[in-house]
Amino acid sequence: MKIFPYLNFDGHAEEAILFYQSILGGELDGGFRYFSEIPGMDIPDSDLHRVMHVSLHVNKQFKILASDTLPSTGKPFIMGNSNYLSIDADSKESGAEIFEKLSAGGSVEMEYQKTFWGAYFGSFQDKFGVCWMINYDLKHGES
Structure with missing residues (x-):
């Protein structure tokens, strides 16, 4: 299992990650994914270019x-919800x-x-106010 920081921004994720990359180096894994890519979700034009996810592998x-x-969606940026701990689980069951x-x-x-x-x-x-994300990337053939 690995744990990584997950940062939230108020419309500046792309700018921030490119800034961090310019200093720390690394590669963007899969590039920037935007909320406009979510199938079937009605998103206002003002939110379409917000970053849904990006991963900078330093x-x-x-x-x-x-x-x-x-x-x-009723989840505005509030100082305090800008940091998550993201766990990459070893299996979907352990996740x-x-x-x-x-x-x-x-x-x-x-x-x-x-x-x-x-x-x-x-x-x-x-229950202590710490924000978490649990993720397990499916392997080829898993469902």
């Missing part, structure tokens, strides 16, 4: 994950177990579930 041991908040245990008594933002981008993912704030 080296083999460290990466910075980031996105913009999406105010149109589900970690999600269930860490989210107990907290506030779930997105249930741990299969996503359109080929992963199991969930996010929540634990």
Whole structure:
């Protein structure tokens, strides 16, 4: 299992990650993904170019994950929700177990579930106010 920082921005994720990359180096894994790419979601034009996800791999041991908040869904940027700890689980089952245990008594933002981008993912704030994301990238042939 690996744990990485996940940063949220108020419409400046792309600018911030490119700034970090200019200083720290690294490669963007998969480029920038935007909220406009979500199938079937009605998003106001003002939010379409906000970053849904980006991953900057600085080296083999460290990466910075980031996105913009999406105010149109009622989840505006609030100082304090700008940092998450993101766990890359070893399996979808271990991800589900970690999600269930860490989210107990907290506030779930997105249930741990299969996503359109080929992963199991969930996010929540634990009972102590710490924000977490649990992710498991599906391997070829897994569902």
